Amino acid sequence: MKGFQYVRARSVAGAIEALAAPDAKLLAGGTTLYDLMKLRVETPAVVVDIQRLKELNYIDTSRPRELVFGSGARMSDVADNPLIKRDYPALSESLWRAASQQLRNMATLGGNLLQRTRCGYFRGGAPFPCNKREPGSGCAAIDGIDRGHALFGGSASCIATYPGDLAVALVAFDAVVDVVGPGGRRTVPVSELHREPGDTPHIDHVLRRDEIIVAVRVPRTTAGRGSTYLKIRDRESYAFALTSAATGLTLARGGVVEDCRIALGGVGTRPIRATRAEESLVGKRVTEATARAAGELAFAGAKPGHHNAFRVELGIRTVADALVIAKKRAL
Ligand SMILES: Cc1cc2nc3c(=O)[nH]c(=O)nc-3n(C[C@H](O)[C@H](O)[C@H](O)COP(=O)(O)OP(=O)(O)OC[C@H]3O[C@@H](n4cnc5c(N)ncnc54)[C@H](O)[C@@H]3O)c2cc1C
Ligand code: SF4
Structure with a gap:
C-alpha cells in the first residue's frame, strides 16, 4: 500500500475542506477503500475519515x-x-x-x-489491460472471461458490472x-x-x-410493503449477485396491479429500472405467466458476451419469482 496522510474529520464542513487537498479520498467504513488501496487501484495522498461523524x-x-x-x-x-x-x-x-x-x-x-466494480481484471491489474484502472490501456474482459460482466450498458471500453445491492x-x-x-x-x-x-x-x-x-x-409508498429483493448468486452468502431484482407492488381490489416497481441488479453497468416491464403489469393480475412475461420484457435488450448468456434466462426467472413474492406480501 502506498503511504498516505490520515485526517480525521470533526464535521461534514471539515471533511469538505480536507477534500480540497489534491488526491484526497473519503473513508467511511473502509471495507472497500482499504482493499482497493492494498491492490493499488486507489492511491490517495490523503484519506479523510468520516466514520465517527x-x-x-x-x-x-x-x-x-x-x-x-x-x-x-x-x-x-x-x-x-x-x-x-x-x-x-x-x-x-x-x-x-x-x-x-x-x-x-x-x-x-x-x-x-x-463501491467500485468487482471485475477481476480491474482488481488484479497487470498484465491485464483495464480502461477503468488505467484509462486508454484496453479492456481484458471483452475478449476474456466475462461470466460476471454486464448484459446492459456496456461499451467498447468497458463491460464491468455495478456490484452493489x-x-x-x-x-x-x-x-x-x-x-x-x-x-x-x-x-x-x-x-x-x-x-x-x-x-x-x-x-x-x-x-x-x-x-x-x-x-x-x-x-414512502404502499409498494414498499409489498416488496422484495431477490438475489441469485453462486453461493447463498458472501457473494455478489449473478442476477438480482427489487420488486414492489400495490394491488387494488381483486389483486389487480395499481403500481409496479422493478429494478435489476448484477446485470448492468449500473442499476436498471425496468419501466416497460413495470407498465406491462399495471391493470393485470400477477400470475406465473404475466410475471414471466414481465421478466422477458425486462431482459429484452440484453447483450450477452461469450460466457454470460446463461444470466439472461436466470434474470428473467429472478424477476418473475420476485414478482410472485412481492404479490404475496402486497395482498
Ligand atoms: C468480501 C466482500 C463481499 C462483499 N459483498 C457485497 C455484496 O454482496 N453486495 C454489496 O452490495 N456489497 C458487497 N460488498 C461491498 C461492501 O458492501 C462495501 O465494501 C461497503 O458497503 C462499503 O462501505 P464502507 O462504508 O466500508 O465504504 P468505504 O470503503 O469507506 O468507501 C467506499 C467508497 O465510497 C466513498 N465514500 C464513502 N462514504 C462516502 C460518502 N458519504 N460520500 C461520498 N463518498 C463516500 C469512499 O471514498 C470510497 O471511494 C462486499 C465487500 C467485501 C469486502
Ligand atoms: S470490464 Fe471494465 S473494469 Fe473490467 S477489464 Fe474491462 S475496462 Fe476494466
Whole structure:
C-alpha cells in the first residue's frame, strides 16, 4: 500500500475542506477503500475519515412522506430496523443479502453506494489491460472471461458490472441522495448517480471528488410493503449477485396491479429500472405467466458476451419469482 496522510474529520464542513487537498479520498467504513488501496487501484495522498461523524449516522423513520438515512448509517443497523423490515422489506433484504455480518457492521450506506466494480481484471491489474484502472490501456474482459460482466450498458471500453445491492432497491423506489460540497447542497436521484462507462469508464459516478453524500431519502409508498429483493448468486452468502431484482407492488381490489416497481441488479453497468416491464403489469393480475412475461420484457435488450448468456434466462426467472413474492406480501 502506498503511504498516505490520515485526517480525521470533526464535521461534514471539515471533511469538505480536507477534500480540497489534491488526491484526497473519503473513508467511511473502509471495507472497500482499504482493499482497493492494498491492490493499488486507489492511491490517495490523503484519506479523510468520516466514520465517527454522528451527524451522518442516523435512521429517521418519523417523517410521513419519506424514510431518511444518514450516509454514515451502518448497513446492519438499517437492515435490522423493525420498521424498515415491515414497511420496506426490499430495502432491508438488499442490505442483509450483501457481504457478511462483519462487513455490514462496519460498512455504511454511502460507501455501499459508491463501491467500485468487482471485475477481476480491474482488481488484479497487470498484465491485464483495464480502461477503468488505467484509462486508454484496453479492456481484458471483452475478449476474456466475462461470466460476471454486464448484459446492459456496456461499451467498447468497458463491460464491468455495478456490484452493489442497495442501489438497486433504491432505484426501484425513486430514492435520492443529498450531497454537500463546496458549492452547497444538491439532490441526486439514485437512478442518476452511477454512470454508464462510455469511453470514460474510469469515472463511476456523477459526484465531484469533493462532494459528500450526507443522506439517502426514500419516498414512502404502499409498494414498499409489498416488496422484495431477490438475489441469485453462486453461493447463498458472501457473494455478489449473478442476477438480482427489487420488486414492489400495490394491488387494488381483486389483486389487480395499481403500481409496479422493478429494478435489476448484477446485470448492468449500473442499476436498471425496468419501466416497460413495470407498465406491462399495471391493470393485470400477477400470475406465473404475466410475471414471466414481465421478466422477458425486462431482459429484452440484453447483450450477452461469450460466457454470460446463461444470466439472461436466470434474470428473467429472478424477476418473475420476485414478482410472485412481492404479490404475496402486497395482498
Ligand atoms: C468480501 C466482500 C463481499 C462483499 N459483498 C457485497 C455484496 O454482496 N453486495 C454489496 O452490495 N456489497 C458487497 N460488498 C461491498 C461492501 O458492501 C462495501 O465494501 C461497503 O458497503 C462499503 O462501505 P464502507 O462504508 O466500508 O465504504 P468505504 O470503503 O469507506 O468507501 C467506499 C467508497 O465510497 C466513498 N465514500 C464513502 N462514504 C462516502 C460518502 N458519504 N460520500 C461520498 N463518498 C463516500 C469512499 O471514498 C470510497 O471511494 C462486499 C465487500 C467485501 C469486502
Ligand atoms: S470490464 Fe471494465 S473494469 Fe473490467 S477489464 Fe474491462 S475496462 Fe476494466
